[in-house]
Amino acid sequence: MLILTCPVCGVTAEETEFHAGGEAHLKRYGPGSSEENFEEYLFMRENPKGVHFERWRHVYGCGKWFHAARSTTTLEVFGVYPAQTVEPPAGLKSAISEKQPGWSWRGFS
Numbered sequence: 001m002l003i004l005t006c007p008v009c010g011v012t013a014e015e016t017e018f019h020a021g022g023e024a025h026l027k028r029y030g031p032g033s034s035e036e037n038f039e040e041y042l043f044m045r046e047n048p049k050g051v052h053f054e055r056w057r058h059v060y061g062c063g064k065w066f067h068a069a070r071s072t073t074t075l076e077v078f079g080v081y082p083a084q085t086v087e088p089p090a091g092l093k094s095a096i097s098e099k100q101p102g103w104s105w106r107g108f109s
């Protein structure tokens with residue numbers, strides 16, 4: 001069972017109280033960008049065996065979106081942080097690297 005803590009309201013609950021919103025930190029290119037950039041934004045997703053970053057919404061609580069760093073193999077949640085964050089917090093990245101040396105995801109490590 002996946003247990004998440006909403007960083008907005010602080011409630012800790014099972015994943016059924018939340019809704020997964022897909023991969024976090026997708027780069028959306030502006031007007032005039034290439035079709036390859038738009039294709040990348042729409043379709044290209046990481047599917048790692050290990051830690052990745054994803055969006056979640058607290059649907060049966062405050063309704064706010066947030067980001068979570070989670071392992072796809074162990075369901076260990078390394079941390080959660082507000083969705084308005086452009087990049088994962090440095091402390092979170094170092095905690096992941098400490099537990100999984102050599103880890104990287106979409107240029108973050």
Ligand SMILES: [Zn+2]
Pocket residue numbers: 006007008009010011058061062063064
């Ligand atoms: Zn909440």
